[in-house]
Every structure is written in structure tokens, then in C-alpha cells.
Amino acid sequence: MHIALPPEMTAPAVQQVFAALEAAGGAGCVRFVGGCVRDVVMGRTPGDLDLSTQLTPDATEVALSAAGIRHVPTGKAFGTITAVIEGQPFEITSLREDVETDGRRAVVSYTTDWSRDAQRRDFYLNALYADIRGEVFDPTGQGLDDVQAGRVRLIGDAETRLREDYLRILRFFRFSASHGRGLDEASLNACVALREGIDSLSGERIQQELFKLLSISDPVNVVQRMIETGVMAHVVPGAPVNAERVVAGFHLTSDAIQRLIILIGGHGRAEVLNALIQRLRLPNRVADRLSAAAAAYAEADVRASLPALRRWLYRYGRQALSDALVLRVAETRLSPEAWKTLDQNLKQIDVPVFPLKSARLISVGLAPGPELGQTLRRIEADWIAHDFSPIVIEDAIDAIAKQANIRGQ
Missing domain, CATH: 3.30.460.10 (Beta Polymerase, domain 2)
Structure with a gap:
């Protein structure tokens, strides 16, 4: 040819x-x-x-x-x-x-x-x-x-090929998603039979193959089979993987890290997430993003009001909240259109910035010291509770100034 x-x-x-x-x-x-x-x-x-x-x-x-x-x-x-x-x-x-x-x-x-x-x-x-x-x-x-x-088949005896390098199990699924039309049964059966071989691979090698798989435009059917056959349990051990969540969530985003968040879910304990981060040798930027998403997930609600979204944006940041909400959308089986609307609303909200500095409080009579920090935190909490209203800050400053005048008289 x-x-x-x-x-x-x-x-x-x-x-x-x-x-x-x-x-x-x-x-x-x-x-x-x-x-x-x-x-x-x-x-x-x-x-x-x-x-x-x-x-x-x-x-x-x-x-x-x-x-x-x-x-x-x-x-x-x-x-x-x-x-x-x-x-x-x-x-x-x-x-x-x-x-x-x-x-x-x-x-x-x-x-x-x-x-x-x-x-x-x-x-x-x-x-x-x-x-x-x-x-x-x-x-x-x-x-x-x-x-x-469009057929992805292991050469010769499938189990022999896999025993030569167990990473080929993950490569079989990746290439089936990117270049195949379905899964070759003989190769699939060999991968399932020898799936425990994945445990012997380094975290770096597993991580690289996993992110390549999650970056494919539509890996849903392949990832679903990996979960159903028990292969995925050796890729992300300990994580509460769920095929239905993957089916509902992977079409919402093409971001490989968000797909990983959808795959591993948000109900796992902190030690499970930390163990997974260590097992896959995830880079710090990815590990930090997973941890931030897990923290935001504890509060995130897809039916939240605008004040609640602003509050979470301030507390967790835009990326962490987006990551947490896409997982929530996948869990609640909301439509891609509903997620798109929620995501667009999120992008249009400015992340509030606390405008008050300690110097301002000192200028109106509050002395430096532990009380200064406590007062700042109290005003900030009140400002957040009142949907970031500047009036809350001005009222607090006025009250501090009046109190200082009373003390000075």
C-alpha cells in the first residue's frame, strides 16, 4: 500500500x-x-x-x-x-x-x-x-x-502480550476509545483476567495513560466498561467510581481533570483522596485542584441562589467551585443545557474582594493587637452574611470610630 x-x-x-x-x-x-x-x-x-x-x-x-x-x-x-x-x-x-x-x-x-x-x-x-x-x-x-x-487487538496471544507489559491493559482501553469501534472481546477478556497486573505499575505510568484516556473526546463507553469489569478499581483504587455518574457527567466537560473528579466522585474520605494522589503521583497543581474541589463539594448545590454562589466563589475560588458543581450536576443527572446555564452564570459573577484593611481600622481609633485581627474577621463574616454589602463595612467603621471617640472623651 x-x-x-x-x-x-x-x-x-x-x-x-x-x-x-x-x-x-x-x-x-x-x-x-x-x-x-x-x-x-x-x-x-x-x-x-x-x-x-x-x-x-x-x-x-x-x-x-x-x-x-x-x-x-x-x-x-x-x-x-x-x-x-x-x-x-x-x-x-x-x-x-x-x-x-x-x-x-x-x-x-x-x-x-x-x-x-x-x-x-x-x-x-x-x-x-x-x-x-x-x-x-x-x-x-x-x-x-x-x-x-477500527479494531484494536493485541498481537498474537493476548495474555502473553499483557504479561510483557501490564501498561498495555490501559493502552488497550485508550486506543479502543480513540481509534476503535467497540472493544475486541479476546483482548478485553485478557485485560480483565490480568487486571491485577496494573497494581505493579508505577503511579506515573498509570497517571499518564489515565489522563490520555480522559482527554479523548468521547471515552464514555470505554470508561464504563472499565468500571463494570473491575479494571478501573485498579486504576483509581479506593475511589467510589460509578458508571452512571460517568455517563451523565463526561459529556458536560472536555477538561480531563474535571472528568477525573467526576470519575472518583466526592463522597470519599480525605484519606482516600490523599492515598489516590500519592498512588498516581499527581503533580501538585492537579492534587491541589482535587483537594480544593473536594472542599467546595461539601457545600456546593446546583440549585443555589446567586448570593450562595457568590459566597462559595469568595470562599473556594472560581475553579474549585466549577469543579465541584460539575460533579454535583453529574450526580443529580441534570441535562448538559442546565449545566451550561449554571456554568455561564458562574462565569458572569465577579469574585468579591474584601476591601477593608487593618490600616483603615487603626485610622479610626482601633489599636494594633489581637483585637484588630478579631475585629477584621468579624466584619468580614458579617459582610459575607449580608451578600458582600459595602454598607456593612461602613457601618462597622462608624461604630468603631464612635466607640473610640467615647473612650477618648
Whole structure:
């Protein structure tokens, strides 16, 4: 099969890399591999341009050096050298076959056989190669058929593929959501049977796959099956996941963090949330957002009045309140239209700013000290209770000034 390569796959930098490697290993010793080939065949825009070569990592480095191309041994132990041209990276991986695996990493040996390299990959539709001229190679004989059918299948014996790397369980669901038309039964059954293997994966690897899944435009059916089959319980252990909440909530937002909030729910105890944050090794910005949403969730109500929304905005901030309310909407099964109206109302409300400073109170006669802080907090609470009315503050200042005058007389 021949395909018309898009401009990004025939750019001068790409041609430089191909020319450098072919000068050392001969024509055809390097090919595009995996996702970029798959996506072009499917009529999609390719992502990262990954390359495979018959050259060993050492030979790859020599070839790049001879052509004056900067390179970094980013994953040399696993066969990967990254060429960098004008800031653009190209991962170049030598053809490999697995010698030994433990479910997390593999010991590999190098080969010049494209078929052997293809057999160690995860899915048939990812085991496609293409040369710089657009000729597509399908060593398994099933990759192109699966691309055309929108079928995501593990190569060969499904359980064997998963035992080589349990992350493939999560990748199966992600690719089924992004590139599949349904879930392949044999692959699904293997994922369910070996779902406990997810527990052996690092939090970082799980987190990355989970956010990629949640960022897909419509992952609802796949996430629902993950919950129903018990797979999701190993992805977000301890969280009160609920398929109905996912179905109702995921269509409300495309924000991956809000979808995570909908997925894990708001009824879990603080220690459950903290354990999940640690298990997934979530970045501080994500962990803080989840914690803030959990605090706002305790008060948030989708039927709230404008004064209540203003009060919560002041207390929790716009992002935390939005995150908490989208979860509440998912739980109460409100329509997307109702959420859109609520969200628009939220965006139109200005977050109040407490205008009173201690200097103002000192200027009207209140002495610095513990009483000053207590008075500020009392006035602030009264200001919030009266829907942020400036009159409350002015009345309080007048009362303090009068009291100071009385004391001074």
C-alpha cells in the first residue's frame, strides 16, 4: 500500500535523518513506525514521528554524528536514540525482540528482521511501518485490516502480550476509545483476567495513560466498561467510581481533570483522596485542584441562589467551585443545557474582594493587637452574611470610630 505522506513527514529535517541513517545502513534501513503511520492511513494528522531502524543504537549514533546531527541517548539501554534538528526531536529505535519480560520492562536483543520487531509490539494497528516514499509495510499481515475496521487487538496471544507489559491493559482501553469501534472481546477478556497486573505499575505510568484516556473526546463507553469489569478499581483504587455518574457527567466537560473528579466522585474520605494522589503521583497543581474541589463539594448545590454562589466563589475560588458543581450536576443527572446555564452564570459573577484593611481600622481609633485581627474577621463574616454589602463595612467603621471617640472623651 502506498500513502501520500503529509508535509511534516517529508520536511527537510526528516529527510536529513533518513539520509543519515540510509548512508550507513542502506536504502530501506529506516522507516516510520506506529502511531504516525496508523494515523495517516486513517486520514488523521500524525503525532510524534517515531522511527525504527535496522541499525544498532551504536551504529545509529555513529551515522548521526557523521551527518553532523545532534543526538541524545535518551533510551539507549532500550534501543532508542533521539536525534534533534532545530529543536525538533526524532526518536529512533533499533529493531528489537524481547528476550525476557517481567510485566514492567523487557530485556531486548537487536535484530534486522522487521517481522520480529512487529511481533513484539502491542496492537496490530500499531505494527505498521512506512518509508520516506510513503510505501506502507504490514509485517503481521493484519495491521492494515484492523486500521480499516477500527479494531484494536493485541498481537498474537493476548495474555502473553499483557504479561510483557501490564501498561498495555490501559493502552488497550485508550486506543479502543480513540481509534476503535467497540472493544475486541479476546483482548478485553485478557485485560480483565490480568487486571491485577496494573497494581505493579508505577503511579506515573498509570497517571499518564489515565489522563490520555480522559482527554479523548468521547471515552464514555470505554470508561464504563472499565468500571463494570473491575479494571478501573485498579486504576483509581479506593475511589467510589460509578458508571452512571460517568455517563451523565463526561459529556458536560472536555477538561480531563474535571472528568477525573467526576470519575472518583466526592463522597470519599480525605484519606482516600490523599492515598489516590500519592498512588498516581499527581503533580501538585492537579492534587491541589482535587483537594480544593473536594472542599467546595461539601457545600456546593446546583440549585443555589446567586448570593450562595457568590459566597462559595469568595470562599473556594472560581475553579474549585466549577469543579465541584460539575460533579454535583453529574450526580443529580441534570441535562448538559442546565449545566451550561449554571456554568455561564458562574462565569458572569465577579469574585468579591474584601476591601477593608487593618490600616483603615487603626485610622479610626482601633489599636494594633489581637483585637484588630478579631475585629477584621468579624466584619468580614458579617459582610459575607449580608451578600458582600459595602454598607456593612461602613457601618462597622462608624461604630468603631464612635466607640473610640467615647473612650477618648
